[in-house]
Amino acid sequence: MEKHDQGFMRKQNKLTVFEIIKNHQPISRATIAKMTGMSPTTISRIVGELTEQGYLRNSDQISGGLGRKSTLLGMANASVLSVGVELDRSVMSVGIVDLQGKLVASGKFDRTPDESPDRTIVRIGEAIDGLAKRESIDMTRIVGIGVGLPGIVNNDEGVVVFSVQLGWKDVPLAEKLKEVTGYEIAVDNELKVRALAEHLKGAAAGSTRTALLGFGHGVGSAIILEGEIYRGVMNSAGEIGHTTVDPSGMMCECGKAGCLQTYININSLLAEANRIRPVGTIEELFEARRAGEHWAVHLIERAFMYMAITINNVVCMYNPDSVILSGELVDKFPEIYDEVQQLYLSRYVWMPLRGSFSFLRSQLDERGVMIGSGLLSQNRFFALE
Structure with a gap:
């Protein structure tokens, strides 16, 4: 195992204590020591440094049983x-x-x-x-x-x-x-x-293996494994929108034919819609679908089908415990989540993996x-x- 110098270990210990207080506040020094295995003296030193730097504040006191009261620690959020x-x-x-x-x-x-x-x-x-x-x-x-x-x-x-x-x-x-x-x-x-935001503060809090899918002007995914972003060699892991669905399909803006995102993303949907009649925005396309125009129904329901196929592919590859649906399309039209869940997942997700993951909507939406x-x-x- 690689040996770290004392300065590095002190920094890591300080960061560990900081994250525990941040995520479990209000919390006592004794609880932090129990969670980390560090000595009370080390915890007191780190808490003193963080307080001096202005990151911490003392909260109310709580009874520590028959002994003296313990001061709870919290973050000075601003x-x-x-x-x-x-x-x-x-x-x-x-x-x-x-x-x-x-x-x-x-x-x-x-x-x-x-x-x-x-x-x-x-x-x-x-x-x-x-x-x-x-x-x-x-x-x-x-x-x-x-x-x-x-x-x-x-x-x-x-x-x-x-x-x-x-x-x-x-x-x-x-x-x-x-x-x-x-x-x-x-x-x-x-x-x-x-995905990092949803893992820390949103729908995937508590998840150990999260897959987030984004549908908007592009199509992509991101994976969080044990709290860390899975990146790949070039930080391009998750670029599922440019996987090839049909080599003879539509040209993608990336210069390749038949990319997955050409069946789902906003620009491709609008380009196809305008072959039927002028449609300026994605809102107009969904309005045409609500009005029962057959061509609009076909375009959007085909997009939903490919969303479900994308979910199946990601679930098969990464076996996540949580799948989050996000992106501009889902933010603008929340009904997408319900329709994909109720009508398409049962058809396209591989049977042994159905029920193996929580299917979630983004809690943080456009934020x-x-x-x-x-x-x-x-x-x-x-x-x-």
Whole structure:
């Protein structure tokens, strides 16, 4: 086993205690010692350091039986803030997140599909300044910025390797955004940070093997195993939208034919709808379905079928205990969850695996990427500290 120096172990112990207090507050020193196996002296030293840094506050006292009362510890939630950013083709969402993953301020900003990386980066800085002024937020409490976006991301370097939806390739986003804002930057795939948020603060709390599926302008998945994001060699694990369903099928915007997402994503659905009649938005397409227009019924129900097939494929590959449905389509049309669950899962999920997983809807909906990105930034900050 690799030997760690004393400084590394002290840092790991401090991070462990911090996470226990964060997730189990209010909590006593004695309980922390019991949970970690550390000595009371070590716990007192770490708690003292965290209190001095402004991260902890003493809560009410509780009786410790016949002995003296124990002071409960809790987080000073506003002591550390981070910024979570979601970038999509036509919208930019920016939120300020506290230690408990709560959005204390947020805003949505339009962006054009062809907006350059440099322009987007400047606008992120402007949005953060605007939110902080609007809500009178102390900027010195912000420890970093997390950004979630569609595509393949080198999360170690903060480089957007390739994003079809944004039209970006080899963009050193972390480096450039740090130059503009001065903050440390964490960049990751949007579904990975959304899955992290659902695991820590949403539908998958308590799950040990979570699969999150996202359906919107793209199709993708993310896996959380024992609390950690499963990444693969290039951090591209979960890019199920570009698996080939039909080699003779429709052309995908990635340049390949027959990708799974061409049967489900918003742009493909609208492109097919417009072969019948002009349809400007996905809301119009669903309205046509509600009106009983046969072609609209066919397009949407075919999309539901492929959603169920996607769920089956992910369940067969990863055998998760929880599957979460998320993304812009599900956020806009919550009925998708019920229809897929009631009408399609029994047809397309492999029989031995039916009932082996909880099928959940996202609890954090459109806030998920902002919250997950903000928490990712906080995790990076405390790990470095």
